[in-house]
Amino acid sequence: MIVKFNNRDPVYVQVVRHFKEQIARGMLEPGQEVSSRRELASQLKINPNTVQRAYKEMEEQGLIYTEKNSPSKITRDEDVLHRVREELILEAVDTFVTSVRSINVPVDELLELVKEKYDHQSDEEGGSAHD
Amino acid sequence: MMRYFKLVNFELGRFFKLYGVIIGITILSQLVGLWVVSNSYMERANYAMFEENLSPAQFVSDNGEMSLLVLTRTLWFLGPIALGAIALLFNIFFVWYRDWFGKNTFIYRLLMLPTARINVYLAKATSILLMVLGLVAIQIVLLPVESVLLKWLVTRDFRLDLAPAEVVSGFRELMIILPAGIIDFILAYGAGIMVIFILFTAILFERSYRIKGIVFGAIYVALATGIFLSPIILEGIIGTNYLYPMELLVLEIILGLIVSAASIWVANYLLTKRITV
Amino acid sequence: MIEVKDIKKKFGRKQVLNGVSFTANKGEITCLIGINGVGKTTILNAIMALTPVNSGEILLDGQKVTKQSFEKITFIPDAITMIPQMTIAEAMEFMDDYYDSWNQNRATELLGFFKLKQEDKISSLSKGNTAKVNLLLGLALDVDYILMDEPFSGIDIFSREQIADVFTSHLIEGRGVIITTHEISDIEHLIDKVVLLDEGIVLKEFNSEEVRESEGKSVVDVMREVYKA
Known part of the structure; x- marks a missing residue:
């Protein structure tokens, strides 16, 4: 997975957008597990803290949800x-x-x-x- | 403490190849030298006996007996000792400077070890001392071996068998590296260790303050030497032997300990507060 | 947290650091940026007590750096800090001998990650591989803080990419990292915090995501502004 980030928008915003595009195109299906923070950071070659921030943002927007002790999943809503x-x-x-x-x-x-x-x-x- | 021993071991390991070569040269040179010197002596003796009809006793009274003392006065014997001394003296500086210069900067690693930095200093000093003692030990083993060898090479009539101690005492310069008694030994090597400490500390002055440090280092060496030799200098100035030899000796030992301790203390300060990579 | 408080340093008559202050947090990558000769390396050396400062103070988690600190913080200089005659295996053994924090499992993992052979002599390695060994020896320590001096300079593009990958991996995660560079482009997306240095002072200290968010500027944009002013 190669994502070209621009340098002027916050990287976490660009990650959220990347996820939205994937969801809209059906590449990520409802209920599908998303990569861990660490995996995604090394896939996208960005800072793990940024991924953390992006996940937090997505959680707030209801794009992903996390049940106790299990990986985050794409919303079914x-x-x-x-x-x-x-x-x-x-x-x-x-x-x-x-x-x-x-x-x-x-x-x-x-x-x-x-x-x-x-x-x-x-x-x-x-x-x-x-x- | 463990890390100090590891460091000593490590420092020895780093110099080991060169050290091995020095040991090799010492053994080879002395043995070959003994063979060469003995043979040439016997050749001369044989020539004198057969061509000039001298008796062995006459030859000996003209030329002296063949003993290990003859060997000790040749380059075969003195060369390797000088080589070892020069190498180890050189190593006092090399043991520090090679960590700063060259492609790697190993001094970073040494100064970042989770141990008191003075351990690095003490380990380097210990490694040099051990190498000196190692060379001395080899010399002590070599002398009896050479004694035996001499018996094979030179016939009884021409030979003066000397015990190793007699060889040493027959040759003043050798007494410095192979003192006869335990007290002499401790004094000679104690002074040696003190010199290493003083030089190490001077080196650290240079490494801490660079060009200015050379001046500081030189002043330190002068000061340390001055303090150590002050009773002797004072007596020289006064012109009388104010102290009994025994008193002088005790005073020198105390001063030596003070100078060594001060060197370590200053080095510790430099290593923790002033050193720069 | 690493706190650098108002440190000043002179080399002869040249004032290299003239009151530098900044902080670097655990779990974040802080990048010291400045042209060559601006005193970046000197700052790292000063943090590690490898060079004295004329005034100011440096604290590591609130305390001065002592010998015990070296189990907690490590420094990866731009040249390798091992004897070139050693093999990689011997170098690792050396580290294991002296550091309680040495983590051989991680070292082995890094060997694989960088595709290094442990029987190779350090002196026989390419520039890129030497840099990787240097990095390995630092990263395999279980320390909270890692300082790296110009990890990307003077090595080939593939080694650079491999090293950049380290920053997004678990090898760095959770630790506090300070890296120096004069070239930001390789790592713009990797860093949390930027400290811009010039003429011995900190011109600006900022969080890279915050600047993007609130001002819509890239790190390079900010640098352009600051250095031109």
Whole structure:
């Protein structure tokens, strides 16, 4: 697992975000155990204290839960899982809209373009998976 | 205490190869020397007897008898002793400076051992002392061996058999390293240990204050020597032998102990408070 | 906690440290940053009582450093502190002989981690491997605090990565670490705390995550600000 961290956002925030993306994409399933603090630190090559902080944050947000004497697990709470997905989509759309608005494209044309591009990219990804 | 013994063992181990070479050279040189010196003596004796028709007694009265004393006055015998002395004197400095210089910086390790740093100092001093004693022990063993060897090499008529003690007392310079009595032994080696301590402390002055430390070290050596020799110097100035020899001896022993203790105390201060890697 | 309080040091006429103060906590990686010759190594030496300071005080968990401290804190200088004629096995034996805190299991684990052969002579090792042995000899001690002087300088990229991996492993976890460097990029994500030094003083002491969080700045951003000012 290689994650490219930027240097300006807190690393723990980037770790939380990384987990959200994994959850949204279904790479991490509800109830699945997450790596221990130490394992994750060496996988991501970051400070164990940072991982600790990220886990604490995720616990507070309800993304993971810990039962006594067992490893932390991804939440089974549908609401939370749904919210994660929504949050990521909204965030991406926000960024997109902000940058596209400066060009003043009519929304219909934009949607058409988005659809076309999106299908095309999915085809490519699907195609390369067969190679 | 355990760590002190381990350190002594360790310091000995580090010098062991060179030490082995010195021992090897000493043994080889003395034995080969004895063989060479004896043979040349016998050759001369034979030549005198057969060519000049001298009797053994006449040859002996002209040339002296062959004994170990003859050997002790040759380079075969003195060379290795000088070599050992120089090597160990050199080692007094080497034993410290090699830990600071060179590719590794072993002094970091030594100073970071979980033991009093003075143990490092004492261990280094002990290792040198043990090596000196080792060389002396080898000399003590060698003399009787050489005595036996001499019997094989030189016939009875030309030979003067001497006990090891007689060999030593027949050769003043040898008495310093092989004193005849236990008191002499303790005095000679006590003074030797004191010299090691004084030099070690001077080295630590240099290692603590660097260039300024050379001056401090030199002053320390002068001061320590001055204190140790003060009764003798004073008597020289006054011009009379104020003290009986026995009194002088006791005073010197006390002063020697004081100077040694002071050297260790100063070294301890330098090692804990002033040393710099 | 390691507390460095207002230490000053002169080398001849040059004031190398002019009142340096900072703290380093257990369980955190504290990084001393400054260009070469700024006195980073001198600070580490002073903590280990390997060089005297002219004034100021250094405390380790509230106490002065004594011989007993060396079972609690260790220092990994930038050059190896073992005799080159020794094999790695002999070096480990030496450490085991003198330190109660030596942990042979961990040493063996580190041998594997760094892919070192214990029968190799130290003098025959590459620069990178020598640095790893040096690190091994320090890390295999069960001590609370580890000081490292420029662990990444002058070695190849793969050795650097391997050494960086140490910082995210259980080998460091829970211990207090102070490392010095003049090059932050290898370890920007690894460190908890940064102490920026220049001209013998601490220009800034900060927590790297806090600065990212509250100011949106990277460690390098802060360095740029501080050193340009």
